[in-house]
Amino acid sequence: LASGDLTAAHRFFTGELDEYRAADHKVAIGIALVNLGRVAFARGDLDQAEILMAQARDYTRAGGSRWDMGVAYYYSGQAAFTKGDRLAALNHFQAGLALFHELMDPAMIARCLDGVAAIAVHDSPDSAARLLGSAAMVRDRLGRALQLEDTRVHLRTETVLRSTLTEDALAAAIAEGRALPIDAAAREGLGVALAETDATPATDPAVALGLTRRERDVLRLLADGRSDREIAAALFISSRRSRRRPKHKGFP
Secondary structure (H helix, E strand, O other): OOOOOHHHHHHEEEEHHHHHHHOOHHHHHHHHHHHHHHHHHHHHHHHHHHHHHHHHHHHHHHOOEEEEEHHHHHHHHHHHHHHHHHHHHHHHHHHHHHHHHHHHHHHHHHHHHHHHHHHHHHHHHHHHHHEEEEEHHHHHHHOOOHHHHHHHHHHHHHHHHHHHHHHHHHHHHHHHHOOHHHHHHHHHHHHHOOOOHOOOOOHHHHOOOOOOHHHHHHHHHHOOOOOOHHHHHHHHHHHHHHHOOOOOOOOO
8 A cells, every 4th residue: 555556455455355254364354354445445436445444343343353443443434534424434533532542542543533623623623623733742742744644634624724713723722732631632532523414414314203413323323333332432421321322123
């Protein structure tokens, strides 16, 4: 992927996938699917990227690798965001953020914060700027640059912020974000929500059933196979409250 030879990358990761399937190594299968999804994303085949990332999430979950599952969620967010599905993108970025926060991986926390900022920028520009500042501070402390494949989304967020906030307001919000402890930054990222009109299409059957927004969010996360702890983190609620959710047949 780094060389830009997508044909060679696809051939290589397909070979890996075949080997790992033969060995029934679920985590390795998931990792190969993530990489094939990244190839599809680079080719502009967003539908295929989403399919591969969904499969990757299932395999890494089945194999018990929470870090690799977080990576699959992150790239799922990238694909959904590029397709214009802000709700799905936010859910995926926050799922990854919750996992990496639990695993204490600052580099991936920073990437997820950038992703959440890209969603928040229209509804909550101040929060988006703080998240960008926090992500930048984490990268600075780690001595790492913004990854090339994250650059397009990052620059797009910055462009929107410059057109929304004054120069002083933007600088102040970024400075606030840089001063935030990483735990506080993660909590802010997990607390981001879309405006109701953006978050729920009029055709959503859950709306027709009269479910609240929080109840709809819980059901979406349940359908994605998330645990109580992951749901609690993603929704920024207590795990005790989430465990009182109704049990639905077909969900784990």
